[in-house]
Amino acid sequence: MKKITLILCFLGSLQILFAQQTEWNSSRILLEIQKLNTTGSVLYIAAHPDDENTRLITYLANEKKVRTGYLSLTRGDGGQNLVGDEQGAYLGLIRTQELLAARRTDGGEQFFTRAVDFGYSKSATETFTKWPHDSILSDVVWVIRNFKPDVIIMRFPPDERAGHGQHAVSGIIAEEAFAAAADPTKFPEQLKYVSVWQTQRLFLNNSTWWDKDLPNKIANGEKNLAWLDVGGYNNLLGKSYGEIAAESRTNHKSQGFGSTPTRGEQKEYLELKNGTPFSNNDIFEGISTTWERYRQGGEIKIALDKIITEYNVLQPEKSVDALLKVYTQLENTPADQLVEFKKQQLQNIIVACLGLWLEPVAEKDMVVQWEKLKIFSTAIKRNEYPLTLESITVLDKEYKAGEILPVGINQIDSFEIMIDNRISSSPYWLEENYDGLFSVSDQKLRGKAENDPALAFIYNVRIGEQLFKIKRAVVFKETDAIKGELYKPLSIIPEVYIKLDQNNIFLKEDAPSEIIFNVHANRDISNMPITIRTDNNIEQNSEKVFVTLNKGESQNYKFTVKPNGEITNLKFFKVRSDTLIIFDENDYSERHVNIETYIEVGANYTIDYDHIPRQVVFEEASVKLIKTDIVIPQIKIAYVEGAGDKVDESLQQIGLNITTITPESITLAELKKYDAVVIGVRAYNTSKPLADNQNILMQYVNDGGLVITQYNTNWDMYTENIGPYPFKIKRGRVTDENSPVDFLLPEHNVLNTPNKITKQDFDGWIQERGIYFAEDLAPEYATPLAFTDPNEKPQNGSLIIADYGKGAFIYTGIAFFRELPAGVPGAYRLFVNLLSYKNQSK
């Protein structure tokens, strides 16, 4: 019995948060009953949010009506961000939510492994140097053993044809997991919770990108190759699958994947890679996708067929009696993961048939740990079918109600709940430090797309003979005068947190420096000691500051530090004098010991965009101390906003004089206030006004100014003429962050003034050297640097410099937007040199 509960915590949590916002009209209910009557399942596997074939998922979920999951190895942490300046795990959070929004649209479910997306990788071999093979395989096997798909479809072939190394790995791991999930000697520790599973067939979602000959192979009746027309139309949804797929794909807003619907025939090719051969162009051939796969399941099928035939669009509640009988039949079917899933699906259908609205709404969206929270619960039934709200369970405590709900009248109850330490809202995979893999020690959390809601109400509702436990997340909602009703998830915030306005602090040679930090109190605190600790390389600092603040107040405090090594991480701790009680195992007498405990004081980071639910991350408060000697020039710099990056803030932190300006505000007079103008990343992809003002930028250069343009993607540019002389942005990139560097022009100013650049300046970089390099250069461009990826030729397009008129122009694909916020000293020294560059021909 325990096993089932555990399986349910893994699979039963999907889409609770926004479930009520989904429209449950009569035709949707009918479609869901049809899905209930189908028992097949498909798991689609690829590497990133946006790799998935949304058309195929939409078709499988709504036309074939099978349970359809997408397992993305990563959360897309290493991608680009078109909506803001988040990178890394924060971007992964945005893309996780975009993927969940896509699944709410196309009817699929979402899973992940612990793999951290580290950006573009040219080979599977490189990818496996960062991802521990067995851990990734274990996670995919875990999802298969939980989801128990009849069919697995992999997006990418397990070889070079996949392109991106992470794509190839998704194919390799899918092939291995197909066998490993069925093998009890593989990952036996999982078998406490799940049973082994043999999927019937493994397909490659083949494409004419990889195999131009596919249509001919189909025409020639090649065995084990199926094709599907996924372009059909669904009467109940009033849309074709191509239309729904476009809506689903448009959720990938951070990737700029706004899509236009396609209508009409759309072919998808599925090539059998492993499992049972088939002949009839039917990927489920020989697999029962009806209730007949269960002994006595035939009766469930007969009952559901009848409910579908007799379904009354005007009065869905007329189906409830028959649906309740099906629920009893399901309870009498031997429990497995599919039956449990179907019971949940059926419960949702019955609730929808009754027009039952259950919603716990908190008085505020952010609540402090150990505070009492007022919650108002609304229950309303909107048709005649009788039902009783027996009780409401919150945090294992049952509150009796025992009310027969009247029709059309809101039943409002108020609650006051203590937010104790069982409740957390920070993303589970970011709780511990990580490198190539997110660290998730609890096996049961692995695979889950997101946390369960921080706080949920269980409504115990009796409908007929059946007592249903209906789970609803506690939410906050407010009314915006323009956007209307807005929902927010409940976020739990700590009693006290630290705000740091920078991630990196640059310290001069062994001199003591001040670390200034801001403490914010969410409750009254008095004389609370805070101290700092470090991983390594710092003189042990035992000093404490004592904080006294009223609720809602913030104040700055400081420490003095002196680092010994090159780089060190500094963390903030709250010190608490505590009494530790030690029980003696044998005689149960206790001993009291006074100790000082160190509790991490966190920092909060909030991600708030219109297209996804707000995310609040609570993480450790830390700064990186970097010992370096950068010569900082006294110049004035304008930073033109691009698609979003943290380059301007990062440059400010080392003491450069930076003013951020908008592309719209560019005039020659404005630019001439500055010694240099830096263009933010992808500015020509996102700003038409910048392209319109291109001639002003070049005039500024001609008159003696310096323009440094960071990378743009080579498609969708408002203008491609972004320099004084021709060059093309292409897809050249160097993805190995440790790849060797060559100084092609060792005497060039940018390698010598004011900072002498050496090969050591290219140590300790993250993710990559650079992307979207320049090619087809006019002869006026100098190329001082070359980077070389493993097994490739050197590339010299990462940094190109041309003198023009009295000034100069620089284009760079070097990943400064990653390296500067990460505090890489060499990247700072190089960027400062670019800013200091003067036309050498003058």
Ligand SMILES: [Zn+2]
């Ligand atoms: Zn991808």
